[in-house]
Amino acid sequence: MPARIYITRPLPAGVAEHLREAGMEVEIYPKDQVIPQDVLLRAVEECDGLLCLLTDMIGREVLARAGRLRIIANYAVGYNNIDVEEATRRGIAVTNTPGVLTDATADLAWALLFAAARRVVEAERYLREGRFQGWGPQLFLGQEITGRTLGVVGLGRIGQAFASRASAFRMKILYNSLEADPEFEGAYPYGASRVDLDTLLQQSDFVSLHVPLTSETHHLIGRRELRLMRPHAVLINTARGPVVDEAALAQALREGWIWSAGLDVYENEPAVHPGLLTLPNVVLLPHVGSATFATRLRMGLMAAGNLIAYFQGRRPPNLVNGGVWKNG
Ligand code: DGY
Numbered sequence: 001m002p003a004r005i006y007i008t009r010p011l012p013a014g015v016a017e018h019l020r021e022a023g024m025e026v027e028i029y030p031k032d033q034v035i036p037q038d039v040l041l042r043a044v045e046e047c048d049g050l051l052c053l054l055t056d057m058i059g060r061e062v063l064a065r066a067g068r069l070r071i072i073a074n075y076a077v078g079y080n081n082i083d084v085e086e087a088t089r090r091g092i093a094v095t096n097t098p099g100v101l102t103d104a105t106a107d108l109a110w111a112l113l114f115a116a117a118r119r120v121v122e123a124e125r126y127l128r129e130g131r132f133q134g135w136g137p138q139l140f141l142g143q144e145i146t147g148r149t150l151g152v153v154g155l156g157r158i159g160q161a162f163a164s165r166a167s168a169f170r171m172k173i174l175y176n177s178l179e180a181d182p183e184f185e186g187a188y189p190y191g192a193s194r195v196d197l198d199t200l201l202q203q204s205d206f207v208s209l210h211v212p213l214t215s216e217t218h219h220l221i222g223r224r225e226l227r228l229m230r231p232h233a234v235l236i237n238t239a240r241g242p243v244v245d246e247a248a249l250a251q252a253l254r255e256g257w258i259w260s261a262g263l264d265v266y267e268n269e270p271a272v273h274p275g276l277l278t279l280p281n282v283v284l285l286p287h288v289g290s291a292t293f294a295t296r297l298r299m300g301l302m303a304a305g306n307l308i309a310y311f312q313g314r315r316p317p318n319l320v321n322g323g324v325w326k327n328g
Helices: 015-021 037-045 060-065 084-089 102-118 120-128 157-169 182-187 197-203 223-228 246-255 293-311
Strands: 004-007 025-028 049-052 071-074 093-095 149-153 172-176 192-194 206-209 234-237 260-263 282-284
Touching: 004 015, 015 025, 015 293, 037 060, 049 293, 060 084, 071 293, 084 093, 093 293, 102 120, 102 157, 102 206, 102 234, 102 260, 102 282, 102 293, 149 157, 149 197, 157 172, 157 182, 172 197, 182 192, 197 223, 223 246, 246 260
Parallel strands: 004 025, 004 049, 049 071, 071 093, 149 172, 149 206, 172 192, 206 234, 234 260, 260 282
Antiparallel strands: none
């Protein structure tokens, strides 16, 4: 019997084909929208493998219905949408897509940094509205980037890729992570040191978040932390929305505790805190960190590769709950 795979949303061409070529039976939720919960619940009852997205909440209710499900391949590096503990308890493998989206996400974090520091979106809107009357010495002044201090919270793959790009701007780096990374520090030409979070927030001109969402990182940046930041500082979040207390951030931006922010992720996606939507000093993107043609295809092929490995009796290369793997 071929393994039955359910894909919760159409993915780039080539992904389903890859699974079919490996002998799997593939069904795809046909609409380009988040799969409704009732459809998801029916689907998991009948599949052996699920290829799902970060917008699919795979919690206890879903897992309780997934009698024959053996593996969940998440189409994302973050997997906070899946109750991994419950999946593990049920012996269901969970995989993610690390590495393949590192550069795309690091690049987008820089796009946000530039946009928020130099008021790119605000200025472009001004021009389109026909308000540009010619060059002006005070027009859209922003923050200098080159030579300043960059605070990187979380020095995993994406944090490191983001940080390494700062050498082009001769920036000093302060980073906060569970462990020091002497190799990174040694290779970075303009000075990189590990500091505690408070020091990072107090001394950085730009702060970019690159931590996974866990119970420890939920609201890692709240009122107290925003108060520690410099009034000219810029905050960037391409990690997960709930790492920042959005209500506190809206207040910080409105009252000038910090200068601006660039966000790609939100506490309650797709909703955005209404206090942010009306502010000019925040750049808001719709969670597109990994959205390049090449990256999204690589993510799909990696997720498919995890499913194929599993059903061929091999350990999936990106298994996040190793405890379920008993085959050697
Ligand atoms: C991820 O992979 O976790 C990103 O948020 C989406 O690509």
